[in-house]
Amino acid sequence: MVTRTVDLRSDTVTRPTEEMRAAMVTAEVDDDVLAHDPTAFLLESEMAKIMGKEAALFVPSGTMGNLISVLVHCDIRASEVVLGDNSHIHIYENGGIATIGGVHPRTVKNNEDGTMDIHSIEAAIRDPAGELLFPTTRLICLENTHANSGGRCLSVEYTDRVGEVAKKHGLKLHIDGARIFNASVALGVPVHRLVQAADSVSVCLSKGLGAPVGSVIVGSETFITKARRLRKTLGGGMRQVGILCAAAVVALRKNLSKLEGDHKKAKILADGLNQINGLRVDAAKVETNIIYFKVMEYSRMTAERLCKYLKDHGILVIYEGEFRIRIVLHHQISASDVQYTLSCFQVTNLAHMHIHLCVY
Ligand SMILES: Cc1ncc(COP(=O)(O)O)c(C=O)c1O
Numbered sequence: 001m002v003t004r005t006v007d008l009r010s011d012t013v014t015r016p017t018e019e020m021r022a023a024m025v026t027a028e029v030d031d032d033v034l035a036h037d038p039t040a041f042l043l044e045s046e047m048a049k050i051m052g053k054e055a056a057l058f059v060p061s062g063t064m065g066n067l068i069s070v071l072v073h074c075d076i077r078a079s080e081v082v083l084g085d086n087s088h089i090h091i092y093e094n095g096g097i098a099t100i101g102g103v104h105p106r107t108v109k110n111n112e113d114g115t116m117d118i119h120s121i122e123a124a125i126r127d128p129a130g131e132l133l134f135p136t137t138r139l140i141c142l143e144n145t146h147a148n149s150g151g152r153c154l155s156v157e158y159t160d161r162v163g164e165v166a167k168k169h170g171l172k173l174h175i176d177g178a179r180i181f182n183a184s185v186a187l188g189v190p191v192h193r194l195v196q197a198a199d200s201v202s203v204c205l206s207k208g209l210g211a212p213v214g215s216v217i218v219g220s221e222t223f224i225t226k227a228r229r230l231r232k233t234l235g236g237g238m239r240q241v242g243i244l245c246a247a248a249v250v251a252l253r254k255n256l257s258k259l260e261g262d263h264k265k266a267k268i269l270a271d272g273l274n275q276i277n278g279l280r281v282d283a284a285k286v287e288t289n290i291i292y293f294k295v296m297e298y299s300r301m302t303a304e305r306l307c308k309y310l311k312d313h314g315i316l317v318i319y320e321g322e323f324r325i326r327i328v329l330h331h332q333i334s335a336s337d338v339q340y341t342l343s344c345f346q347v348t349n350l351a352h353m354h355i356h357l358c359v360y
Helices: 018-026 038-051 062-073 088-092 118-124 156-168 180-187 221-233 242-254 256-274 303-312 335-346 350-359
Strands: 055-059 079-084 104-108 136-143 172-177 200-204 215-219 290-295 324-328
Touching: 018 242, 038 055, 038 200, 038 215, 038 242, 055 062, 055 221, 055 242, 062 079, 062 088, 062 136, 062 172, 062 200, 062 215, 062 221, 079 088, 088 136, 104 118, 118 156, 136 156, 156 172, 172 180, 180 200, 180 256, 215 221, 242 256, 256 290, 256 335, 303 324
Parallel strands: 079 104, 079 136, 136 172, 172 200
Antiparallel strands: 055 215, 200 215, 290 324
C-alpha cells in the first residue's frame, strides 16, 4: 500500500503555500485591463527591479510570455528567429511563433550543455543583401536554464557573447528564463547581471518559485507597452489578476532562497541513483533541479516498467523514452522524500527487480 506521494514530475506541480493562499484572500485588486491592478503593479515593479529592466508584465504562462516576446521583436512580416533545435519554444510551444505570429524559426543545434556554438549562431543569421529571397533575421533566443539538456546553466560570459553577436547584426536577444533564477543561484551571478545582454526575458513564477500561475516578461518600457497590447490580442488580458499576482509576490519574496536547497537535493538524488546497479546519471551535469537518468539496457528493465514500479510506491516521475526518465526537484520535496525515493530504488538492484516484477 502506498504510504506517501513524492511528486517529482516537474517543478510546476507545487501547491500554493498557506501564505500564498492568505495573500490571495486579502489581495487589493482592480480591473487590470481598464486600469492597472495594484497587486499586479507591485509584482511587475518588483520583478522589473530584480531583473534590472525598465518594465515588466504579468502573463498567464511561460508559453504566452515567449510568444508575446518573439512577436514584439518580430513585428514585420518575413521575420526570422534563430533558436536552439532542442529549445522549449521550438519543441513544446505548438509552433506558436510560426502558426500565430508568422515568424520563421531557424534552428541551430543545441549542444549537450544547452548552448549553441557562437559561430553557428552567426552563420545562421541571414545576409540582408539577400532579402529578396531570404527572411530577415531579427531575433536570437536563448533558454536558461536549458530544460531539455537537464537544467544546464548558460554562463554570463556566454550570454554576453551572444548579446554581442546580436548587437553586431542589429538583432534583439530574448531569453526564455523559465528557470533563470535557478541559473542565477547555481552560477552565483545576480540575475540582473545574467540577463544584462537581453532585450527581453520571460520568467516563470509557477516553476521553481512555486506560485500557482503565471510568468512575467521584462524589457524596456517600449517593449512592455507593445507586449501589453499583444497580451490583450491573445486573450491574456485578465481583470482582477491581483489575486494571482498576490501569490506570486509571496513566491518571489520567500521562495528564491529555497532554490539552492532544491539543487542540493537534486545532487544527493543523482549521486544516490548513480550507485544503483542498472541506473546511470551524469551527476557532474546536474547543475540545478532537473535530473535525467538512464535505465541501462543490461538491467533488463525498461523505463516504462520502472516508472510503473515507482508509481506503485507513490513516486511520480516523467517517462522520457524507453531507457530515459526525468526527475525534477522543487521546494515541496523534503530531504526525507529524497531518502524515501532512494530507498525505493535501493530495495534491490534492477536485475533482481525485473524478476520481482515478473512474478507479480
Ligand atoms: C524552459 C521552459 N520554457 C517555457 C515553458 C513554458 O511555461 P508554461 O508551462 O508556463 O507555458 C516551460 C514549461 O515547462 C519551460 O520548461
